[in-house]
Amino acid sequence: MLAEDTSECCTPELFFKLENRQVSGSFKFRGAIHYMSKRSDIELRHGVATYSTGNHALALAHAAGVVSLERGFPIKTTVFIPTSADDWKAQKVKETGATVCRSGTKLLEAYEQTLGFCHATNSHFVSPADHPDIILGQGTITLEFQQQLLRTGQRDMDAIIMPCGGGSLLAGAAIFAKDQGLKVLGSEPISGGPRLSIGRKQGQRVLDPGIHTIADDLRSAVSSSNWDILSRKEYVHEVYGVTEDQIQTAMSLFHQSCDEKIEPSSAVPLAVLLFNSKFREDQISARSSRRIGVILSGGNIKTEK
The missing domain is CATH 3.40.50.1100 (Rossmann fold)
Structure with a gap:
């Protein structure tokens, strides 16, 4: 434009x-779909999890949906969003079918909760920016x-x-x-x-x-x-x-x-x-x-x- x-x-x-x-x-969809497309079936079968204030969560949920159709099995998406983040964005993430957990007031707290969840459930951790x-x-x-x-x-x-x-x-x-x-x-x-x-x-x-x-x-x-x-x-x-x-x-x-x-x-x-x-x-x-x-x-x- x-x-x-x-x-x-x-x-x-x-x-x-x-x-x-x-x-x-x-723009977050670019990174999410590229990242998900590079993961093996074994990495994705237990689902993916991340933390976000909104946009990365939306992108990952959409990317998981696309890759799920391509691979032929469901990919559960769980997102930890700080309570200080926008409620409207959190609701939009829920509407994609992802599980949303409101956790802590700061992004760091949501990050720590995500790591604990991945350890407990064997979900695959997806960093918003660090990969x-x-x-x-x-x-x-x-x-x-x-x-x-x-x-x-x-x-x-x-x-x-x-x-x-x-x-x-x-x-x-x-x-x-x-x-x-x-x-x-x-x-x-x-x-x-x-x-x-x-x-x-x-x-x-x-x-x-x-x-x-x-x-x-x-x-x-x-x-x-x-x-x-x-x-x-x-x-x-x-x-x-x-x-x-x-x-x-x-x-x-x-x-x-x-x-x-x-x-x-x-x-x-x-x-x-x-x-x-x-x-x-x-x-x-x-x-x-x-x-x-x-x-x-x-x-x-x-x-x-």
């Missing part, structure tokens, strides 16, 4: 990748984005920006983009996000995501598997932060102007484009990025009637 009105009045051209239209409503097959699945978004632009006669992008939580999307995209001259940029909530920008400055992963953020799917620490990639400038050029009010405003503006339903996590890179002065100085005023791809990561949000 090309933001024609935006490109006419501003220096950069913007291209939007609408993962809100993806199966399960977010190469998840990361590579998410990374297909970069290749697909570039191919879609080429098919419509567009030149390639100079830069691509996306949100970051556990980091599988950003890491996967960076792996695919590294040798193609495509600059990869991250974005995060200043409050309650993974604190990737701080971690990069300090030289170590921040383990506590901190206080609440409306971008609840970004409310996690960067996973250990992704840190080595995300901490390095040759993979991720820069990471920019935005406030809660800026996220809310960006989400509302996009819905009003494009009639597309996106969730707060999706609005984080949009908020960077609109409000982050360092981004504008680095990428726009310096004219280092004239054609920018924006990954809108999902659209799983309740719409008021």
